[in-house]
Amino acid sequence: MTCLIANRRTGASFAAIGLAVALGLGFAASAEAKVLAKVNGVEITDDDVKVALDDIGAGLPQQIQGPEREAYVLDYLIDLKIVARKAEAEKMGDGADFARRMTYQRDKALMEGLLSKVAKEATTDAALKTVYDEAAHAQKPDTEIHARHILVPTEEEAKAALKRVKSGEDFAKVADEVSKDPGSQGGDLGWFTRDRMVPEFAEAAFKLDKGQISDPVKSQFGWHVIQLEDKREKTFPDFDTVKEQVAHYVVQKAQTEQIVKLREGAKIEKTAVPAPAAPDAAAPAVDAKPAPDAKPAAPAAKPAAPETKPVTPAGKAK
Secondary structure (H helix, E strand, O other): OOOOOHOOOOHHHHHHHHHHOOOOOOOOOOOOOOEEEEEOOEEEEEEHHHHHHHHHHHHEEEEEEEHHHHHHHHHHHHHHHHHHHHHHHHHOOOHHHHHHHHHHHHHHHHHHHHHHHHOOOHHHHHHHHHHHHHHHHHOOOOEEEEEEEEOOOOOOHHHHHHHHHOOOOOOOHHHHHOOOOOOOOOOOEEEEEEHHEEEEEEEEHHHOOOOEEEEOOEOOOOEEEEEEEOOOOOOOOOOHHHHHHHHHHHHHHHHHHHHHHHHHOOOOOOOOOOOOOOOOOOOOOOOOOOOOOOOOOOOOOOOOOOOOOOOOOOOOOO
16 A cells, blocks of 8 residues: 555645545547556556546655656555545435535535636747846846955954965955855855945945955955956846746736736625634735646746845844
8 A cells, every 4th residue: 555645745736636536537538648557446547546646645655756756656546536435335325525625625626627727828938028028127137246345353464464365365265264154165255246246345345356356345344455356247147047937927927817816806705704814824825727837937027137135244144
């Protein structure tokens, strides 16, 4: 017996399976479906395995792949039907509570199906490219620099470090020896824009020319000696690099607009208002299954150029 019955995640696809099994129904196999097993005369096809994989696939051990993965799911479906028959024999499919749960699962499956359709229709290449172009055109020109620094507690130590590098010692070597910044190797801060650094540091760094070294600069982190490695205009990433991010935005926007439109056209009467949720409680996410490469994302602003994690001159995230 597989271990999936105990740890599977419940989803709309499984609900569809459970409803059919609980009502004593089999799955009508398509003309092309291949019968993989029979349980007390009820066929299980490769189409059934695909449905189950769509539901529980994300929870399967990663080391199980290929034919072994499908065999694992087939065993799960065999267990599912056997256990369901037992539950049915014990009348567990009778009663208002079971019917209510099946109605909920049916509605959820239908909702997911519609939102998946909306996602697929929204994520055409043309639509994604339009959103990308709008975001690219909206980006304002910005300069970014690549710099190194030496961070020490006192001005005297900063002056001593500056004297060493100005006398010809390698900046990265001196940084490794005396800098108190544990987050940068050789004092390297990578590429960054002005807004990602504290004002005092940014003001001094962006005044430098390529290869130039600053006088000691004081910030909340201590005293810095800065070397400018290079300077360039920040460029917007190419379409293929951010295509998935754009798709997430387009899917979320299209699905949200669809739900808002349907709510506006519906007659909704709330006869009782539930108690407000705790401040840290998050609303459940809609588990809609969109088109491939276009999974629903949490509400977000229109995509912008991806950036690396913000850093301070001390090499720590702000």
